[in-house]
Each structure stands twice: as structure tokens, then as C-alpha cells.
Amino acid sequence: MSRFTDVLLLPIKGSEQLAERVLFHHRLKVLFVFALITLILTWQAIQIRPDASFVKMIPASHPYVENYLTYQDDLSGLGNSVRVAVANQQGDIFDAEFQSVLQRVTDELFFIPGVDRAALQSIWTPNVRWTEVTEEGFVGGPVIPPDYDGSLESLQELRLNVLRSGQVGRLVANDFRSAIVEVPLFDFDPESGDRLDYRALSERLETLVRDQYQTEQVTIHITGFAKIVGDLIEGAYQVAVFFALAIVITLVLLYLYSRSINGTIVPLICSLIAVIWQLGLLNALGYGIDPYSMLVPFLVFAIAVSHGVQIVNSIRLESLKNPDKWHAARSAFRILYIPGLTALVSDGIGFFTLMVIDIQVIQELAVAASLGVAVIILTNLLLLPLLMSYVGVGDRAIEYAQQQSDKGAERWRVLTWFTTRKGAVLALSVAVVMTVVGLYAARDLQIGDLDKGAPELRADSRYNLDNAFITDNYSTSSDVFVVMAVTAPEQCSRFETLSSVERFQHHMQSVPGVQSSISLADLSKRITSGLNEGNPKWRSVSRNQFVINASLAYVPGGLMNADCSLLPVIIFLDDHKAHTLQEVSAAAQAFADTYNDESLQYVLAAGNAGFEAATNQVIARAQYEMLAWVYGVVSLLCLLTFRSVKTVLCIILPLALTSLLCQALMAQLGIGVKVATLPVIALGVGIGVDYGIYIYSRLSSYLANGMNLTDAYFETLKTTGKPVAFTGLTLAIGVVLWVFSPIKFQADMGILLTFMFLWNMLGALILLPALTALLKPHPALTSGPEVYDSPR
The missing domain is CATH 1.20.1640.10 (Multidrug efflux transporter AcrB transmembrane domain)
Structure with missing residues (x-):
């Protein structure tokens, strides 16, 4: 070796x-x-600029994402999108002035770069239609009457069309006081070919829509991944302020120290x-x-x-x-x-x-x-x-x-007590107790978000208030989980397919967290009932294929693809909390495992909730693999440097305890393991190992010169221990102020980093010498001197 x-x-x-x-x-x-x-x-x-992408946030090789990419062209509007709700504070939407605002908002959104204009939906777009069965047969048309002029008659016709369109609860609020514009987005700007600029998009949504059209009578509410990213980028300037404050604090404390x-x-x-x-x-x-x-x-x-x-x-x-x-x-x-x-x-x-x-x-x-x-x-x-x-x-x-x-060094002598047998045993006993407590507390650690809306932002942030408004007033939330029912071409409208999809929807409706769902089967049932004078007894999937074909004479976009081989089941969730996504994914997969056959396959999953479920699954598998790699690499390099397994344990075990306690703290504070928080644990290990390596390298050099452990550690404290303590305290003071940040993500990271800075410091100053005393006893505790390898 x-x-x-x-x-x-x-x-x-x-x-x-x-x-x-x-x-x-x-x-x-x-x-x-x-x-x-x-x-x-x-x-x-x-010249560096903010760079965000919806695709970057999802695991590209996860089966859910691969399935989505396979059918991406047939799932327009079920990927990355923004929802803009326009609300009337003084009445319902059937008001000429309000409709004028809604029309202009729709037009503004239509022309924003990066918008999938063909898939954009509003009651003002021609792809949103109503259908009715009359004595002459099927009649229908766009929800906005062709001769709409804002008169009372045209507004009454609009009301009737909205009721006949099936969009209540989806594009029109359940209380008829607001309406939504669904804005699907491309990942790349089709005009320039560049990656979509989320910062610019968010600014346009604010200046062209919210600032221009929000008044005392009309309010605007905007949700979607692009808006979250935009708000985070806007808050990045505040992050810079806290960064500058940390520099000033470090400057003052460093001068007082040196x-x-x-x-x-x-x-x-x-x-x-x-x-x-x-x-x-x-x-x-x-x-x-x-x-x-x-x-x-x-x-x-x-x-x-x-x-x-x-x-x-x-x-x-x-x-x-x-x-x-x-x-x-x-x-x-x-x-x-x-x-x-x-x-x-x-x-x-x-x-x-x-x-x-x-x-x-x-x-x-x-x-x-x-x-x-x-x-x-x-x-x-x-x-x-x-x-x-x-x-x-x-x-x-x-x-x-x-x-x-x-004069001042004597105050550090108290820490040398941990190099004695009593002190080392006490320190290790406390560490064992904290390990047990940490393991118990970390049981509640969850993968993913634990709050509604955007947990990266404060609960009272503008985005989360907008999200709460949409969730409270619509049957279709912004958390969408899509399961793709795949058949052979021209087979998605068969009775066997639609009845199976109907059973699947009933199965999912009983899952906690599911708000509602929609599919081609719902459309067929509604039209079949309409063909029979609206009799609710006919609101079912008919066994007669000719009746089914008649009910599907017109299918709105998004409910089936062109060759009738794909039938998406769109499931709206109450939220995207970790538990909700886990339950929904498990229930959908269980149904698929039971009923998938050669003629019909239920394939998971698309929609923003589907992607987040995939992300949670990847993180759940990867978090311990990542920690194993981090600790494995650090341990190997320490082993090569100090050439002693016992030395590696002295350096690594305090770091491992800090990682465990950090996970326990996350569980108790309600912070889930997700894209934003997972790297912090690895980054904390990276900072903590510096403390241990510096202290042990100096300690081992004194031991190699013949000192006993207590004296060697006292000299180490005077030369290296003080800078370690100073650094840990200074960095902790710098980041603890982040708790006052308006961005909850930064506040959470401030708490976690403060904890890791302090505990890594204490582990290096207390637990490391205690482990050294027990694993590599010094002469005062043995019959003969121990030989120590110098890092040099």
C-alpha cells in the first residue's frame, strides 16, 4: 500500500x-x-446571463420523459406552459368591457416569442368550440360568436356557448368570474432558434399583460414553470445583495481576527x-x-x-x-x-x-x-x-x-480535553446519541416538494397567490399528470378502448390528491347524451360503434392524435406535493401493470406533474448514490495522503454525522430533497472536509516530531484550529442572514448552510481529536508511542 x-x-x-x-x-x-x-x-x-430551461429540470433518460418525447408531437400543450387567468372583480365574465380586455390579453400572448401559437387556447381562439345536437343534427362553432359585437344579445349567446363548450372549470372559472388563457411554450424560440429566454418571457408577461391590463376592475394571475423561473431570476439581484453583505461581514471579521x-x-x-x-x-x-x-x-x-x-x-x-x-x-x-x-x-x-x-x-x-x-x-x-x-x-x-x-492561546486548551480518554468517550457518546436521533428524525425526509405552488418562493409571494387563485376557482389545476393510452392506428375510439379508459379514470378518481380528469371517453359520453335529448341515462360509452363514431364527429385538439393511435388521459391534481405525486404515479402504474395488453398500453407520463414525479424518482435513487460517490472519493484521497484507514475515519465520520443531521433538519423544517436542495448536502461535505484535512495534517506533523496527542493538538489549535473556528463562524454569520430573503429557496439554503458550516467546524475541532484519541491512542494512554504517518 x-x-x-x-x-x-x-x-x-x-x-x-x-x-x-x-x-x-x-x-x-x-x-x-x-x-x-x-x-x-x-x-x-x-457577459454571463441567466440560463434556465424546462428540459434541463427533467431527467431526460427517465422512462416517463422518454415516453413523452416519443409522443411529443401528439401532446401539444401538455408540456411546458403558462396559464394566465383574467378575473373580473366587479361581476362575471359576460361583460363587454371584460371581454374586450380578455381578447387583447389573448392577442398579446399570441404574439410573444416562444409561444406555441397553434396550441394556444382561450375562449377567444377558434380552436375552442361548442357542440350541440339539434333536430337538424350536430351544430357548433367557436365559443365567441362570429357576429359578436359586445351587445347584450351577443353576450347572452356567449354565455350559452360557454355552457355548451364543456370549458367551465377549465378555461372558464366555476363561478364565471374569470377566464384562462392556456399558453403552451416551445423549448426553443422558433424565430431565432435560440433557447427560450425565460427572463425575457417573464418580463413580457409582466409588462405586456399584467402591467398593461390589470386595473381595480380586472386582475391578472400568471402561473407556470416559466413564471417561477422568471421570479427567481428577478430575485437573483437580491441574492447579489446578500452576497455583498456576506463579503462585508467577512471583511470586518477577518480584520478583527488578523x-x-x-x-x-x-x-x-x-x-x-x-x-x-x-x-x-x-x-x-x-x-x-x-x-x-x-x-x-x-x-x-x-x-x-x-x-x-x-x-x-x-x-x-x-x-x-x-x-x-x-x-x-x-x-x-x-x-x-x-x-x-x-x-x-x-x-x-x-x-x-x-x-x-x-x-x-x-x-x-x-x-x-x-x-x-x-x-x-x-x-x-x-x-x-x-x-x-x-x-x-x-x-x-x-x-x-x-x-x-x-496570552490568548491558553483559552484553546480546554478543547484538548477531548484528546483524553474521558473527553473522547464523552464526545463519541454524544455523537452516537445524535446519530440515533438523526436517523430517527430523518425518517420523515421526503423526496420532492412539500408545499403547494412554488416552494422556492414564499407562501405569500405573488406567484403562490396567483396559483392559489387558479386552484380555488377552477376544476383543473395547474398540476397536470398525463397518462397516454396507446393503441394501433384507428383503434383509439373502439368501445373496448374507451370503456377501459373510463375504468382507468374511475380508478384514478379515488386516489387522494386527484381533482378531476378528462379524456376522449368523457367527450363521447357527453355527445352521446346530447344525441339523446340530454338524457343522463345515455351519458356512458355506448357499445354501438356507430354511436361512438357519431359522438366523435368533432374532437377538440389534445384528446387524440391524427391517426387515432394515442388517447391522452389528462389528470388534474390538487397539488404537486411529494406524497401526492407518489400516490398518483403508483396508482396509475398499478392499473397499467394489470390491464396493459397487446391492443392497449397505458404509458406514463407527461404533464408538469408527470415530469416532477419522474424527477422525484430519479432523486430518490440518486441521493444515496451521490453521497456514496462523494464520500468514496474524499475517503480515497485522504487515504492516499495520510496512508491510514484510521485517519480517514477520523476525518470522514464527523462529516457523515453532519450530513445525517442536515437531513434530519430538512425533515423537521419541511424541506424536501429535490433539484434545488440535493446538491447542498454534497457541497457541505466539500467545505467540511477542508477543516478536517487542515487540522489533521498539522496534527500529524506534530505527532511525527514526537509530541503526545494532547500537546500536539494544543499546538494544532494555536496554528490551524483558530482559523478553522474563525472560518466556520464567519461563513455561518454571512449566510444566516439569508433567512430574511424574500426567496424561500435562498432562506432554506441559508439555514442548511449555516448548520453545516457550524457542525463541520465543531466536528473538526471536537469529534476529530476524540476519534484520534480512541482509534490512534497517544503515548499517555498506551505502554509505548504510536507511530504516525506525516502527510508530507
């Missing part, structure tokens, strides 16, 4: 010597290269350069910033600050031995290069393991986070000590470090 690890670590040790020689003997040339790259990537970073202006400004500049390089490289590679990954730049900044504090602190301590700026920076570089590189490589590879999740937005987040960590190696591990070799930490900082070394 030793020979194997030596071979693998040889390139790292070789790179240390090369990097040290190049950095400190060619400083001006290296600085010029860094400055040039920074200018180029700053220009790139300025008492060095240079040691405060230079690490922050290098950390901000890391963020600039990350954004510039993302833009150069063709990526944008997705609203669900907009916190990644802050995490890159946090990791960079963590390493920057370690480097500046090490330079301060080396300056006590040799005040020469160049020698102090070079000595600090030599001490921290291998543990810093190991930690950052662990972070980068660990983040990249998010690629195992087959959801594009998470895979792009993995690329962004890994790229950010890669640039930290250059900006903080290399550039920072190089800059400090010119400016130094300053005499005042050196004097303050000397005072702290003489």
Missing part, C-alpha cells in the same frame, strides 16, 4: 517543488500572467478573483447561471475564504520566526501546499460526482462547482502567497500574533 500511495503522491510532491520554484523565483512574470487571465475572464464574466489590512484585503481579492474566473470560464464554455445554481458562486467564495484564512494565518506565524516577507510566504506555501491541494482536489472531484444524477441542471451545477474549486487552486493556493510575499501581513499583525501566542 505504501509503495502504491508513494507512486500516486509523487506527482503532487513534484508539483509542489515546481510550483514553489516558479512562484517565488519568477514572481513578476507569474503576476503578469495572472493579471492577463483575470482581465480576459472578467470580460467573459460580465489585525492586518493586507491579510484582510488580499485573501478577499483572491477569493473574488476565484468567483470571477469561475463565471468567466462558465461563459466561455457556453454555460449560464441557472436560478437553481445561483448560490454556487457564494460557495466558491466561501471555500476560497476558508483556504485564504489558513494561508494568511500560516504566514503570520512564519513571520514570527522570520519577518522577511518572501521567506514567510514561501514557508507558509511549503507547509500548506499538499494539505490544501488534497482538500481542494477532494472538493472538486466530490462535486463532480453530482454528474451521476441524470438531471441536466444538477450536472451543470456539478461543472460549475468543480470549475470553481479548480480555480481556487490557482487563485488562493498559488496567487495568494505570491501577493503576500510582496506586501506581507504587517508589523501590527505580527505583534498581535505574538500577543495571542503568549
Whole structure:
């Protein structure tokens, strides 16, 4: 094993010597290269734009999505769409002034770029019709009369047409006080060929529709994925404010800690350069910033600050031995290069393991986070000590470090109690109890959303109020689950097919969370009843094929495809909560497994609720696989560096406890595991492993010099432990303010990140030495000295 690890670590040790020689003997040339790259990537970073896509949010290889893509052309309007409800606050919709507004809203939406105009539906579009059986046979036409002029007579005719159209509860509210415009969207703008710009679309919906037509009499309500993304992008500017506030807090606390202006400004500049390089490289590679990954730049900044504090602190301590700026920076570089590189490589590879999740937005987040960590190696591990070799930490900082070394260090001795047998046993006992509590509390952790509407936004946000309005006033909610009944060509209208679909709808109607459903069978029953003077006894699927054919003389778009081989069953849900989607998916699949045969196949699933159900299933399978990869990679790199399984356990077990407690916290706070929250756990592991690697690398060096564990840990606390504590507290203070964000997604992430920053810090300072004391006993507890491998 030793020979194997030596071979693998040889390139790292070789790179240390090369990097040290190049950095400190060619400083001006290296600085010029860094400055040039920074200018180029700053220009790139300025051009980066928000980048969101409906397709990116769904697992492309999941059977549900593959089935949808197979029949996509026959399911117009059942994918990505927006619903715009126009409500009359002073009466019903049968008002000339209101209808004028509804017509203009429909026209405005029709001409917005990215709209599937052929599938757009409103009572003002010709594809929404009414049908009636009279003594002369079938009659019908568009819901808006051809001779509509706003008169009382035409409004009465409109009322009659609406009642005959079957659109009450779907395009017209149950109380007749509002009407909906269904706006299906393309994933790509058909005019430009570019990916649909959700930010621009959301702005157009606001300026061209809501701002222009909303008055005291008429209100506008807009829902749909595109609007959620638009509101998140709008809130991204507020995220930037909190980011700036975190930088200011870090600046103040870092100065109070170091008492060095240079040691405060230079690490922050290098950390901000890391963020600039990350954004510039993302833009150069063709990526944008997705609203669900907009916190990644802050995490890159946090990791960079963590390493920057370690480097500046090490330079301060080396300056006590040799005040020469160049020698102090070079000595600090030599001490921290291998543990810093190991930690950052662990972070980068660990983040990249998010690629195992087959959801594009998470895979792009993995690329962004890994790229950010890669640039930290250059900006903080290399550039920072190089800059400090010119400016130094300053005499005042050196004097303050000397005072702290003489007087202030004793306060840290209390933590060395955890290296004694009693202290270690107590710490491990508490950890075991917390593990049991965490396992119990994490049982309630659910996959997916746990709230109605858009959980990424506050419950009282404009979007969630709009969604509540539509859910309360219509029989068809915005949460749509579509099951595709597939037959041979020209067989979807057979009695056997329609009666089976009717049984399926009855089966699904008994599932909790199902609001209503609609299919070709419903149309056939309604028309058959109409053919028989509206007698409700005839409201059923007729066994006579000629009667069925007569009832389906006219079929509105979306209820069957052109060759009658596909019959979508559209199921409207109360919400898209995790439990609702799980129950609906299971019930639909159970029916399909029982009744699918060669003539009729029930295929799941389309609609926004169908896609979200697929996403939840992928995340449920991938979350533990992702954690296994993250911990596996980090453990392997720690093993290669420290060459001891026991050492790996000392570093990894505190991180694992933090991950478990984070899941328990999510369960108790009602935060589900979904696209927005899943990566946070992996990112928290990446930040926490830095603490453990830095502490153990310094601890093992003291142990290798013959110190017992208690003394070695006391020296470690004075040199490395204090920066770890400072970093954990500073970052926690920076993100805890996010709880005041109007975006609930950011507030939730603030809570989780604050928890992980603090617990990773406490785990590194308390649990790591306790595990070391029990797994690798120090001389005071054994008959002979223990041999420790140095990371160097």
C-alpha cells in the first residue's frame, strides 16, 4: 500500500517543488500572467446571463420523459406552459368591457416569442368550440360568436356557448368570474432558434399583460414553470445583495481576527478573483447561471475564504520566526501546499460526482462547482502567497500574533480535553446519541416538494397567490399528470378502448390528491347524451360503434392524435406535493401493470406533474448514490495522503454525522430533497472536509516530531484550529442572514448552510481529536508511542 500511495503522491510532491520554484523565483512574470487571465475572464464574466430551461429540470433518460418525447408531437400543450387567468372583480365574465380586455390579453400572448401559437387556447381562439345536437343534427362553432359585437344579445349567446363548450372549470372559472388563457411554450424560440429566454418571457408577461391590463376592475394571475423561473431570476439581484453583505461581514471579521489590512484585503481579492474566473470560464464554455445554481458562486467564495484564512494565518506565524516577507510566504506555501491541494482536489472531484444524477441542471451545477474549486487552486493556493510575499501581513499583525501566542492561546486548551480518554468517550457518546436521533428524525425526509405552488418562493409571494387563485376557482389545476393510452392506428375510439379508459379514470378518481380528469371517453359520453335529448341515462360509452363514431364527429385538439393511435388521459391534481405525486404515479402504474395488453398500453407520463414525479424518482435513487460517490472519493484521497484507514475515519465520520443531521433538519423544517436542495448536502461535505484535512495534517506533523496527542493538538489549535473556528463562524454569520430573503429557496439554503458550516467546524475541532484519541491512542494512554504517518 505504501509503495502504491508513494507512486500516486509523487506527482503532487513534484508539483509542489515546481510550483514553489516558479512562484517565488519568477514572481513578476507569474503576476503578469495572472493579471492577463483575470482581465480576459472578467470580460467573459460580465457577459454571463441567466440560463434556465424546462428540459434541463427533467431527467431526460427517465422512462416517463422518454415516453413523452416519443409522443411529443401528439401532446401539444401538455408540456411546458403558462396559464394566465383574467378575473373580473366587479361581476362575471359576460361583460363587454371584460371581454374586450380578455381578447387583447389573448392577442398579446399570441404574439410573444416562444409561444406555441397553434396550441394556444382561450375562449377567444377558434380552436375552442361548442357542440350541440339539434333536430337538424350536430351544430357548433367557436365559443365567441362570429357576429359578436359586445351587445347584450351577443353576450347572452356567449354565455350559452360557454355552457355548451364543456370549458367551465377549465378555461372558464366555476363561478364565471374569470377566464384562462392556456399558453403552451416551445423549448426553443422558433424565430431565432435560440433557447427560450425565460427572463425575457417573464418580463413580457409582466409588462405586456399584467402591467398593461390589470386595473381595480380586472386582475391578472400568471402561473407556470416559466413564471417561477422568471421570479427567481428577478430575485437573483437580491441574492447579489446578500452576497455583498456576506463579503462585508467577512471583511470586518477577518480584520478583527488578523489585525492586518493586507491579510484582510488580499485573501478577499483572491477569493473574488476565484468567483470571477469561475463565471468567466462558465461563459466561455457556453454555460449560464441557472436560478437553481445561483448560490454556487457564494460557495466558491466561501471555500476560497476558508483556504485564504489558513494561508494568511500560516504566514503570520512564519513571520514570527522570520519577518522577511518572501521567506514567510514561501514557508507558509511549503507547509500548506499538499494539505490544501488534497482538500481542494477532494472538493472538486466530490462535486463532480453530482454528474451521476441524470438531471441536466444538477450536472451543470456539478461543472460549475468543480470549475470553481479548480480555480481556487490557482487563485488562493498559488496567487495568494505570491501577493503576500510582496506586501506581507504587517508589523501590527505580527505583534498581535505574538500577543495571542503568549496570552490568548491558553483559552484553546480546554478543547484538548477531548484528546483524553474521558473527553473522547464523552464526545463519541454524544455523537452516537445524535446519530440515533438523526436517523430517527430523518425518517420523515421526503423526496420532492412539500408545499403547494412554488416552494422556492414564499407562501405569500405573488406567484403562490396567483396559483392559489387558479386552484380555488377552477376544476383543473395547474398540476397536470398525463397518462397516454396507446393503441394501433384507428383503434383509439373502439368501445373496448374507451370503456377501459373510463375504468382507468374511475380508478384514478379515488386516489387522494386527484381533482378531476378528462379524456376522449368523457367527450363521447357527453355527445352521446346530447344525441339523446340530454338524457343522463345515455351519458356512458355506448357499445354501438356507430354511436361512438357519431359522438366523435368533432374532437377538440389534445384528446387524440391524427391517426387515432394515442388517447391522452389528462389528470388534474390538487397539488404537486411529494406524497401526492407518489400516490398518483403508483396508482396509475398499478392499473397499467394489470390491464396493459397487446391492443392497449397505458404509458406514463407527461404533464408538469408527470415530469416532477419522474424527477422525484430519479432523486430518490440518486441521493444515496451521490453521497456514496462523494464520500468514496474524499475517503480515497485522504487515504492516499495520510496512508491510514484510521485517519480517514477520523476525518470522514464527523462529516457523515453532519450530513445525517442536515437531513434530519430538512425533515423537521419541511424541506424536501429535490433539484434545488440535493446538491447542498454534497457541497457541505466539500467545505467540511477542508477543516478536517487542515487540522489533521498539522496534527500529524506534530505527532511525527514526537509530541503526545494532547500537546500536539494544543499546538494544532494555536496554528490551524483558530482559523478553522474563525472560518466556520464567519461563513455561518454571512449566510444566516439569508433567512430574511424574500426567496424561500435562498432562506432554506441559508439555514442548511449555516448548520453545516457550524457542525463541520465543531466536528473538526471536537469529534476529530476524540476519534484520534480512541482509534490512534497517544503515548499517555498506551505502554509505548504510536507511530504516525506525516502527510508530507
